[in-house]
Amino acid sequence: MTELVAEKLSVHAGKTALVAQADFRVGAGEFVALIGPNGAGKTSLLRASLGLEKANGGCASIDGDNCAELAPMQRARRVAYLPQQRPLAWPNTVRDVVALGRYAYGAAPGRLGNQDADAVERALMKCGLKELASRHTDTLSGGELARVHFARALASDAGLLVADEPVAALDPRHQFRIMDIIHQYVAAGGGALVVLHDISLAARYASRMIWMKDTRIICDGPVEDTLTAERMADVFGVRAKVNGRAVEIEGAA
Numbered sequence: 338m339t340e341l342v343a344e345k346l347s348v349h350a351g352k353t354a355l356v357a358q359a360d361f362r363v364g365a366g367e368f369v370a371l372i373g374p375n376g377a378g379k380t381s382l383l384r385a386s387l388g389l390e391k392a393n394g395g396c397a398s399i400d401g402d403n404c405a406e407l408a409p410m411q412r413a414r415r416v417a418y419l420p421q422q423r424p425l426a427w428p429n430t431v432r433d434v435v436a437l438g439r440y441a442y443g444a445a446p447g448r449l450g451n452q453d454a455d456a457v458e459r460a461l462m463k464c465g466l467k468e469l470a471s472r473h474t475d476t477l478s479g480g481e482l483a484r485v486h487f488a489r490a491l492a493s494d495a496g497l498l499v500a501d502e503p504v505a506a507l508d509p510r511h512q513f514r515i516m517d518i519i520h521q522y523v524a525a526g527g528g529a530l531v532v533l534h535d536i537s538l539a540a541r542y543a544s545r546m547i548w549m550k551d552t553r554i555i556c557d558g559p560v561e562d563t564l565t566a567e568r569m570a571d572v573f574g575v576r577a578k579v580n581g582r583a584v585e586i587e588g589a590a
């Protein structure tokens with residue numbers, strides 16, 4: 338069971354506030370969608386809450402341990418982080434890139450114990466990558482590569498998944514497949530904090546939505562309570578019809 342807690346977390350770049358006084362918690366069995374317009378501060382919030390970016394105020398902890406003080410290996414065993422920008426240092430096979438998800442356990446491509454190898458094969462299978470396992474990553478399409486990065490995060494078997502736009506490059510079928518995988522991961526006791534720009538997809542899958550606007554978390558609660566036409570207008574500047582978890586965006590407000 339892993340719980341990520343942020344308290345009054347603030348991030349600045351020079352004099353500019355990127356995140357202001359953010360409070361949230363994400364724990365086991367929760368599928369939390371972090372939503373908000375471009376530039377709202379979502380990536381900065383995720384990075385600061387994991388201790389990957391310096392916070393200028395407040396703090397974040399994982400199971401009570403200050404994230405800013407966690408060694409990378411300790412952090413990686415508890416949280417699988419899938420960043421928005423996913424550079425690969427050099428092209429490698431799909432299987433070897435997914436195996437990087439096991440590095441926190443001392444494994445490396447070509448040096449996998451049985452448990453590591455099992456986790457890698459499971460992640461490849463879940464993400465529909467078995468047939469691509471021997472391909473070099475520089476020969477993949479953008480969507481295929483996005484699935485490889487997701488599989489790498491999944492292979493870590495961490496208790497918490499923090500993913501920044503994991504379905505952005507994917508076609509509808511693969512978007513649903515990845516969302517189904519996150520759903521299964523949460524049903525099996527994991528916790529997920531996922532940045533999504535597709536509000537319909539977020540509303541369909543998430544148990545809770547954290548709404549961010551202009552550096553601040555302005556709302557945090559169950560989808561049924563927080564997803565309203567008024568909030569869509571306020572946060573995204575769009576006209577939307579909302580019916581329970583169904584949302585239809587009609588146009589710019």
Ligand SMILES: Nc1ncnc2c1ncn2[C@@H]1O[C@H](COP(=O)(O)OP(=O)(O)OP(=O)(O)O)[C@@H](O)[C@H]1O
Nearest residue numbers: 350353355373374375376377378379380381382421
């Ligand atoms: N180092 C920096 N210096 C100045 N401004 C920055 C810096 N890093 C981020 N920003 C700005 O902070 C704001 C928040 O960025 P962030 O990436 O957290 O937003 P986001 O909500 O994830 O956006 P998107 O949906 O477009 O990915 C943006 O306006 C960005 O340009």
